[in-house]
Amino acid sequence: xxxxxxxxxxxxxxDEYLKILDLAExxxxxxxxxxxxKYVVATLFFEPSTRTRLSFESAASQLGAKVIGFSDANSSxxxxxxxxxxxxxxxxxxxxxxxxxxxxxGSARFASEVSKVPVINAGxxxxxxxTQCLLDLYSIRKTQGKLDGLxxxxxxxxxxxxxxxxxxxxxxxxxxxxxxxxxxELKLPSYVKMHIKNNNLSYxxxxxxxxxxxxxxxxxxxxxxxxxxxxxxxxxxxxxxYILTAEMMEHCKPNMRVLHPLPRxxxxxxxxxxxxxxxxxxxxxxxxxxxxxxxxxxxGVK
Amino acid sequence: xxxxxxKELVVSAIENGTVIDHIPAKSVFRVxxxxxxxxxxxxxxxxxxxxxxxxGKKGIIKASNQFFENRDANxxxxxxxxxxxxxxxxxxxxxxxxVEVPDTIEQFVKCVNPNCITNSQHITTRFNVIDKLDLKLQxxxxxxxxxxxxxxxx
Numbered sequence: 227x228x229x230x231x232x233x234x235x236x237x238x239x240x241d242e243y244l245k246i247l248d249l250a251e252x253x254x255x256x257x258x259x260x261x262x263x264k265y266v267v268a269t270l271f272f273e274p275s276t277r278t279r280l281s282f283e284s285a286a287s288q289l290g291a292k293v294i295g296f297s298d299a300n301s302s303x304x305x306x307x308x309x310x311x312x313x314x315x316x317x318x319x320x321x322x323x324x325x326x327x328x329x330x331x332g333s334a335r336f337a338s339e340v341s342k343v344p345v346i347n348a349g350x351x352x353x354x355x356x357t358q359c360l361l362d363l364y365s366i367r368k369t370q371g372k373l374d375g376l377x378x379x380x381x382x383x384x385x386x387x388x389x390x391x392x393x394x395x396x397x398x399x400x401x402x403x404x405x406x407x408x409x410x411e412l413k414l415p416s417y418v419k420m421h422i423k424n425n426n427l428s429y430x431x432x433x434x435x436x437x438x439x440x441x442x443x444x445x446x447x448x449x450x451x452x453x454x455x456x457x458x459x460x461x462x463x464x465x466x467x468y469i470l471t472a473e474m475m476e477h478c479k480p481n482m483r484v485l486h487p488l489p490r491x492x493x494x495x496x497x498x499x500x501x502x503x504x505x506x507x508x509x510x511x512x513x514x515x516x517x518x519x520x521x522x523x524x525x526g527v528k
Numbered sequence: 529x530x531x532x533x534x535k536e537l538v539v540s541a542i543e544n545g546t547v548i549d550h551i552p553a554k555s556v557f558r559v560x561x562x563x564x565x566x567x568x569x570x571x572x573x574x575x576x577x578x579x580x581x582x583x584g585k586k587g588i589i590k591a592s593n594q595f596f597e598n599r600d601a602n603x604x605x606x607x608x609x610x611x612x613x614x615x616x617x618x619x620x621x622x623x624x625x626x627v628e629v630p631d632t633i634e635q636f637v638k639c640v641n642p643n644c645i646t647n648s649q650h651i652t653t654r655f656n657v658i659d660k661l662d663l664k665l666q667x668x669x670x671x672x673x674x675x676x677x678x679x680x681x682x
Contacts, residue, residue, distance in 0.1 A: 234671065310649055332645040332669025351643050353670055 228526035231338035231345040235356040235392045240399040247364050249519035249528055250512070257515065261527045262291035268321035269295035270313070271348075272304060272328040277488065277510065278348050278357075282325050285517035294321060311340050318343045323525055344524050352388050357520065358487055359392040361513040366444055368512065369483040369505060373397075379405035379438040382448035382468050382493060384414040389487045390448060391418050398422060404429035405438045409464040412454060435468055440477050445470070447486045447493050447506075471495040475503055485509050545570070545592040547614040548604070553577050555607045556587030558681055562604055562636060563596065570594055583610060602630040606637065606663070606679060629660040637665060640678040644670035653682070 227242060238246075253259075267286040271279050274297060283293050295317075296302040304313060310333060317324060318341045326334055327348040334347035334354070349355040367373050378397060384390050384406055394404065394414070398421055406414050406429055413431065422429050432438060438445070450468055455461040469492060470484065486494060486506040498504050522528035551559055556576040565572050571592040580586035601613050605627040615623040633655045639646050646653045646669055654668035663676035 310645070311651075328645075329643075330645040330648055330670075331641060331643050331672065332639075332667060335669045336645050336649075336651055350645075351670070353672075 227523050229344050230524060231334075231341075231347075232356050232520060232524065233335045233338055233345065233347045233350075234354045235359045235396050237356070243360065243363060243396065243399070246360055246516065246519045246523060247367060249523060250360075250364050250515040251368075253515040253518040253522075254512075257518065258288050260290040261522055262286065262289040262525060265291045265323070265525055266321045267291045267293050267521065268317045268324045269293060269297075269348075270302075270317060270324060270326040270328075271295065271297045272299045272302075272326070272333075274298045275327050275349060278327060278513075281510070281513045282346075282348060282357075282517050285514045286521060288514070289518055289521065291521070295325075310337065314341045314345075323521065346520060346524065352386065354392060355388060356392065357513070357517055358389050359396050360520070361509065361516040362389070362393050362446070362485060362487070363396060364512050364516050365483075365485055365505060365509040370443055370481060374401040376400075376443045377403045377405060377441050378444045378446065379407055379442040380414070380446045380448070381407040381435055381438075381470070383412045383450045383454060384408040384448070385412040386451075386454055387448045390414070390446070393446070394418055395421055398425040398427060402427055405432065405442060406430065407432045407435050407438055407468070409433065409450070409460075409467070411460060411464075412450065433467075435470065436474060439474060440479070442482055443479060445482065445484045447484060447490070449491055449493050469493055469495060470498055472497040472501050475501060478503065541573075542571075542590050542592050542616055543619055544617055545590065545594050546596055547616060548589040548591075548608075549586070549612045549614060550580065550583060550610045551576075551587035551589065551604075551608045552583070552610065553585040553587045556589065558607050559587075559589060559604050559611070562607070562681060563591075563600065565589070565591060565594075568594060599630070601625075602628050603633070603636060605629045606633070607681065609663075629657055629663065631657055633657060633665060636682050637674065638680040638682050639667045639670060639672065640674040640680075641667065641670050641672040644672065646670075 269279055269282055286293050314337045323344050325346045325348050326337055329351050331351035331353040334350040338345040347354055347356055370376055380390050404422055447470055452461050482503055483505040484503050488510055553576045573590040576587035577585050604611055611627045613625050614621055635652050637653055639653055655665035658664050658666050665674045
């Protein structure tokens with residue numbers, strides 16, 4: 227995996243995911259190590275994403291790396307009309323690895339082809355966000371102690387949410403039962419469901435969130451966006467139907483945990499935050515360890 | 529019988545070169561463009577709305593002294609899946625082959641996704657053909673699928 231770019235979650239095999247998760251566990255025990263003090267990490271954020279950028283920069287800094295880069299395209303030469311290729315070729319001269327976020331889909335794959343240093347995709351439009359997917363896997367394994375034999379419920383916008391698609395695909399490597407809760411308009415696309423079937427796994431579809439409360443080991447919440455509906459009346463009908471509250475979780479399994487890629491709007495009531503099931507803020511912290519594992523692996527120091 | 533004779537005549541009418549037969553009548557000019565025949569110095573004859581027993585109406589292109597690599601010829605399978613390539617040497621048919629959709633396609637198809645990086649920067653498009661019968665092209669970059677009804681030739 228040394229020197230190999232990570233663009234799509236499908237670039238890694240199951241064994242490679244597990245290797246990253248194991249290493250992330252090591253970093254969780256000991257996050258401050260002087261492993262990357264000879265390295266420069268470039269974080270190129272062509273669109274702002276504070277959470278992801280800070281998580282990468284914290285991961286790199288705690289391992290002693292120097293961090294260079296920009297946090298939105300306006301403060302870079304992109305605003306002067308520089309092509310992505312030229313930006314990448316230039317930055318590759320100054321750094322050992324590039325972490326990039328870009329609003330256009332496919333930009334990260336293209337960057338990895340022109341760059342002489344490896345590229346980590348920190349989100350390319352609506353396409354891929356593989357480090358989110360790895361930190362979700364890490365959070366599931368950490369809270370449940372395993373990745374096989376779990377009942378995982380996905381809730382909300384399953385049609386457009388890229389994190390959901392990638393995570394479902396990745397979980398197809400394990401013995402997962404999928405519970406898919408969404409309004410009819412926002413059901414999981416059929417190509418993703420085909421992928422579940424092709425792996426001899428099963429899925430169940432629901433429109434009522436209460437139906438999965440007693441069976442789920444993980445509830446993965448996502449936000450439903452108004453702009454996804456062609457008919458605003460339909461949005462008004464469903465907008466409050468997929469809000470998780472502490473009262474709804476009364477009969478959940480004791481090991482159940484609630485995940486969310488954040489930022490949330492109102493889909494998880496704040497009264498959930500103080501329950502033992504709330505895991506979404508720790509999930510975000512796990513992102514630092516997973517990104518440390520990726521940086522260390524791709525730079526070849528671990 | 530009469531049309532059979534005429535077809536043989538049409539096919540034999542060049543000394544050396546390639547005849548592309550059984551092109552859907554409406555795709556003839558797109559094939560010309562795709563094979564860059566507008567730029568060629570040699571003699572090119574183009575026919576369309578010719579009668580075809582098998583397909584109703586068809587188009588045909590005869591290009592003197594032009595021979596196509598499989599790689600180039602297979603590109604046209606995207607818009608003319610029924611096309612046959614006939615290689616002529618000394619007025620004789622030396623080879624006849626059906627075009628085939630290739631496994632990968634580079635350069636001449638536009639990605640259907642408006643938010644794909646290939647549509648906003650100077651980047652050569654690349655696709656993996658994931659369904660040859662129903663023609664589905666997956667973009668190497670944005671991973672979105674361009675279906676047969678959305679194929680736009682650059």
